Amino acid sequence: MKRKITLKQIAKELDVSISTVSKSLRNSLEIGEETRLKVQAFAKFYNYKPNNIALSLKNRKTKSIGIIIPEIVHYFFSTVINGIEQVANEYGYSVVICVSDDSFDKEVLNMEMLANGSIDGFIMSLSKETQYKGDFHHITEVINQGMPVVMFDRVTNDILCDKVIIDDKSAAYEAVQSLIDSGRKKIALVTTVDYVSVGKLRTDGYEKALLDNGLPFNEDLIIKIEDVDTCEITISQLLHDRAFDAVFAVNELFAVTIIKTANKMGLKVPEDLAVIAFTDGIISKYSTPTITTVSQSGEKMGNKAAKMLIERIEAEEDDDDEEHNENYITEVIETHLIKRESTD
Amino acid sequence: MKRKITLKQIAKELDVSISTVSKSLRNSLEIGEETRLKVQAFAKFYNYKPNNIALSLKNRKTKSIGIIIPEIVHYFFSTVINGIEQVANEYGYSVVICVSDDSFDKEVLNMEMLANGSIDGFIMSLSKETQYKGDFHHITEVINQGMPVVMFDRVTNDILCDKVIIDDKSAAYEAVQSLIDSGRKKIALVTTVDYVSVGKLRTDGYEKALLDNGLPFNEDLIIKIEDVDTCEITISQLLHDRAFDAVFAVNELFAVTIIKTANKMGLKVPEDLAVIAFTDGIISKYSTPTITTVSQSGEKMGNKAAKMLIERIEAEEDDDDEEHNENYITEVIETHLIKRESTD
Numbered sequence: 001m002k003r004k005i006t007l008k009q010i011a012k013e014l015d016v017s018i019s020t021v022s023k024s025l026r027n028s029l030e031i032g033e034e035t036r037l038k039v040q041a042f043a044k045f046y047n048y049k050p051n052n053i054a055l056s057l058k059n060r061k062t063k064s065i066g067i068i069i070p071e072i073v074h075y076f077f078s079t080v081i082n083g084i085e086q087v088a089n090e091y092g093y094s095v096v097i098c099v100s101d102d103s104f105d106k107e108v109l110n111m112e113m114l115a116n117g118s119i120d121g122f123i124m125s126l127s128k129e130t131q132y133k134g135d136f137h138h139i140t141e142v143i144n145q146g147m148p149v150v151m152f153d154r155v156t157n158d159i160l161c162d163k164v165i166i167d168d169k170s171a172a173y174e175a176v177q178s179l180i181d182s183g184r185k186k187i188a189l190v191t192t193v194d195y196v197s198v199g200k201l202r203t204d205g206y207e208k209a210l211l212d213n214g215l216p217f218n219e220d221l222i223i224k225i226e227d228v229d230t231c232e233i234t235i236s237q238l239l240h241d242r243a244f245d246a247v248f249a250v251n252e253l254f255a256v257t258i259i260k261t262a263n264k265m266g267l268k269v270p271e272d273l274a275v276i277a278f279t280d281g282i283i284s285k286y287s288t289p290t291i292t293t294v295s296q297s298g299e300k301m302g303n304k305a306a307k308m309l310i311e312r313i314e315a316e317e318d319d320d321d322e323e324h325n326e327n328y329i330t331e332v333i334e335t336h337l338i339k340r341e342s343t344d
Numbered sequence: 345m346k347r348k349i350t351l352k353q354i355a356k357e358l359d360v361s362i363s364t365v366s367k368s369l370r371n372s373l374e375i376g377e378e379t380r381l382k383v384q385a386f387a388k389f390y391n392y393k394p395n396n397i398a399l400s401l402k403n404r405k406t407k408s409i410g411i412i413i414p415e416i417v418h419y420f421f422s423t424v425i426n427g428i429e430q431v432a433n434e435y436g437y438s439v440v441i442c443v444s445d446d447s448f449d450k451e452v453l454n455m456e457m458l459a460n461g462s463i464d465g466f467i468m469s470l471s472k473e474t475q476y477k478g479d480f481h482h483i484t485e486v487i488n489q490g491m492p493v494v495m496f497d498r499v500t501n502d503i504l505c506d507k508v509i510i511d512d513k514s515a516a517y518e519a520v521q522s523l524i525d526s527g528r529k530k531i532a533l534v535t536t537v538d539y540v541s542v543g544k545l546r547t548d549g550y551e552k553a554l555l556d557n558g559l560p561f562n563e564d565l566i567i568k569i570e571d572v573d574t575c576e577i578t579i580s581q582l583l584h585d586r587a588f589d590a591v592f593a594v595n596e597l598f599a600v601t602i603i604k605t606a607n608k609m610g611l612k613v614p615e616d617l618a619v620i621a622f623t624d625g626i627i628s629k630y631s632t633p634t635i636t637t638v639s640q641s642g643e644k645m646g647n648k649a650a651k652m653l654i655e656r657i658e659a660e661e662d663d664d665d666e667e668h669n670e671n672y673i674t675e676v677i678e679t680h681l682i683k684r685e686s687t688d
Contacts, residue, residue, distance in 0.1 A: 009436070063350050072422045078417040078418075082417055097440065099439070109438060113406075113440075118462050260630070282597075286604070288607075
């Protein structure tokens, strides 16, 4: 018997991308006819079967949920999974997790693997590369075959499905407003260099808070940082110039590095520099001083996403016709400011 | 068509434990005949099929690895998964993760679900409850059916399989020795109240280092802490009495809490109190002062476990007879001391 071939092996054998194989097997007209037929012939020869969810969906419920997250060493995603597990347990569902490692190919492969009869639906947060490419065919395909998908945090408007997000714009607004309320005038936004949707929204909230309070919006105070290692160098120069008296950082690693840098330079937190971070993480709770944060409510997000998915799965079970209820909902989870020692 | 029933539903319907259902389906003589036959009849009526790995194993390789970990919001396990993913990617394997949440039942259910044709082998760390119960039938069963299992960190001598561990005893010894070398005489061990195998080994290493250096072993200096919330209270009393001048903590949350408690009481770290934690975590890197740690080498552990499992899977593919190579290996990953500000 011929061994079962994987999507990845087909791509390698034919020297095309995984996306091309995936699209060719769905007969997508985006792919030229020659390539399409070649991929299909190859797949047929090796007896490769793309997931055939629609056929099996009605009769074979797995009582399992698949989660796809971009990163595993990441406190926020861990708390979301915890939240999903809680609700899944309650409803008697098992949970399997795959990590895309912020790679488009891995996201496609993970979905392909899980959609092949292992699970009843997906809860997912997009990889950075998927957001950058704007290629969501693998998700559309799964939804078209009748498998429900709930997206959280890193979502896209290009896909119609249930979503759970936090209002990143108003969360950033609230943080910056609280800094303004305590008398800060030169507030920096310390953010990442990437294509993730939430970054843009947080910047919008930051800008709006400044403008609503009649403060100047200064592009130089939006500090984009590659990674934690370069954070200290960038920040120390700006602190040296006393360019700002408060910081809103998009994650706690930046925040704690800024505080350490300030301390080394003889500046006091919060007296000389107030700091707020966007996070559910534990560093903020245990650093010295402890750090004021805008909570991302990861666990609540997970609870909500799991409820939405399970309701969708069970509603479809009860449906006898093939029509799906397409009144998709985008649930906005409330954030809140947790005041600690790094602000006045 | 009757809907597929799950192990959990059978247990609920018949009001028996999941373990009883699982054992009855394997016709284990541990379960009384009446119960066994009842479970089997019920399962047959609902067309329940326990995993039939042996039948499918030769012809259907999934090129997927299943991981079962006890906790998801846990830096160490995240780094192990990262290490597994790196090697799996290299060899073209996908990875699916399940969380047992330190529950025996969830561990059994997760294994049952994944072993049902989704994966080629397991990498797992035992749940606390499984270690406490000493019931490993679900693992034995999977191994007997020819599916390779690699255990890491929380392992058991009762199962013959490949294992990846760190030498917890010598790691603890090294940490305590370094405290002794810097002149500390009253060294406390701050540990958890649980049944996990590694706790015992770390205590042994602590004790051996003291005795080898002619220091008294004082039971009162082994401080067992329920959780982080009670850590401060317990520690502050002992610090008040100046019961110790150094601490070896089994995790970084305890270590950072001890440092904060000491600071509040006007004690200086490391002058009045030296602190070492057992961890790969990030709090130690970012706390003030930064904390000296014994690295658990999670990523290396993951790398090694994945290599062992994939080699085992692919060796079995090449085997034509039914004999499995049972020269199981226990790989011991080296730890090392990362000196930071909390020690002299």
